[in-house]
Amino acid sequence: MSAGIVLVGGRSSRMGTSKAALEWHGSTLLWRAAALLQRSLDGPVVVVRAPGQELPDLPDGVEVVADPVEGRGPLQGIATGLAAVAGRAEAAFVCPTDMPLLHPAFVRRVLGALGSDVDVVLPVALGFAQPLAAAYRTALAPRVAALVAAGRMRPAMLFAEVAVLRLDEAALLADPDLAAADPALDSLLNVNEPTEYRRARDRPAPEVTVVASGTSTTVRASTLGSVDIPATATVTLNGVPIRPAPGFPLVAGDNIALT
Template sequence: MRSGLSGTARAAGIVLAGGRSSRMGTSKADLDWFGTPLLARMVGLVGRAVDGPVVVVRAPGQGLPPLPAGTEVVDDPVEGRGPLQGIATGLDAVTGRAGAAFVTATDLPLLHPAYVRRVLALLDEHTDVVVPQAHGHPQPLAAAYRVALAPLVTSLVDDGVRRPPDLFSRCRVTRPDEAVLLADTALARADAELDSLRNINTPDELAAVRARPAPRVVVAEGPPVAARTLGDATTLLAARHGSAARIVLAGAVGVTDPATPLVPGDVLAVRVTPGPAGVVAGHAASRRA
């Protein structure tokens, strides 16, 4: 995808994993999301919306669950300096490889790639940060940042600044509300309630979000299926089309990871191509949907 930055600017993803999770009582990164660690799910969701690197920023020495192939992991230089240091570390890690970065935390399991794309598209040449103002709050950890801010953010952290609002007073910020975000028809169709911003801080909040049904995913060759990952959908569709079928995520190029998260609005196609001597070959889809 392309961000609102001009030319061929690429967009990276930054997922902050170093929070203390005090109200949850355990590391959010390791929380189970139907067989997938929550951090791995977040990486997969962000990765579907950007064409640059996806970087996880962790606390020094923090253990992490298994992550999707290609995920980069960087350490904050000092523990306990808050999210602004994580943003600085992430922006520095993608400097020279992307013009924009979508920054998020580990605790937004309903984040939709359409939301990520919409926020990045609002980051134009007149803006340094896009901070949505939605659900009654600013959303600095579901926001887009110009990568060129890295030196400024690092300097502020070195001076003892900890909070993202202290950065915003020093750069050009756009604060789209719900109406502006949902003016994008793709996002309005996929996430009209902006559940992308529904974060989880307690076990009860996690249970409430987990109680939601799996996304209903359109299948071009038949009735829809309810599936949370590409692997789930492949298992369900094997009963219809046989084990040789390969499931393609529309709009993706080369995604094969069965843990790839599916979201409302996804379209799957079934590919069964006879090869030499009866061998069946299938297409794969990319994790960059």
């Protein structure tokens, strides 16, 4: 079983406002991040916030935990999140709240590379190592907490002590599902300041297929709320029945069947 951890405790200084609450096609960046991990994983999804930080609404079932101290960086958030899911999941995918184009195929690719002899799967793509789009063994929780307690706050300090599998762009895209769904690795796009947010928000919504009454139609939709779904319809997403919540995130390649 794999868990999801969304880090939301950053100060958003370049954005000038809370990134978690920024609108994203009828929901918020945080809602989308948490709901996307829910649809991608079979374990709990936890949001890690700063002490006392107010959050926008979250999907049902998403848990919230707080860092013990504010402003100590992402490694503390990783430690807090891993401790929250340890014992319930063997691994966790960690992402920030501001990665709105993250695709489930990317999450599955990274988690799928976490072999028994690996502690961390670290994408190295688009010119950077990506510790906030990586998979971690939950058993690392005490070790990460010890690094934070010692003031060793950089993720690289953890990677120097554990078994890390680094996946470059070619290795990531060797997975045919990811190569088809996200060939440009837009999953790794962050929105750190207003121009980046507006640029990402203005992108066309992903193309999805809607099948109803024997007719297949391609539409652009970021959420189920953007799809015309009769109130009495049964909804199947990629062959799996789902409850049609309006904010449910859609991604490129989704197939929605209505009966």
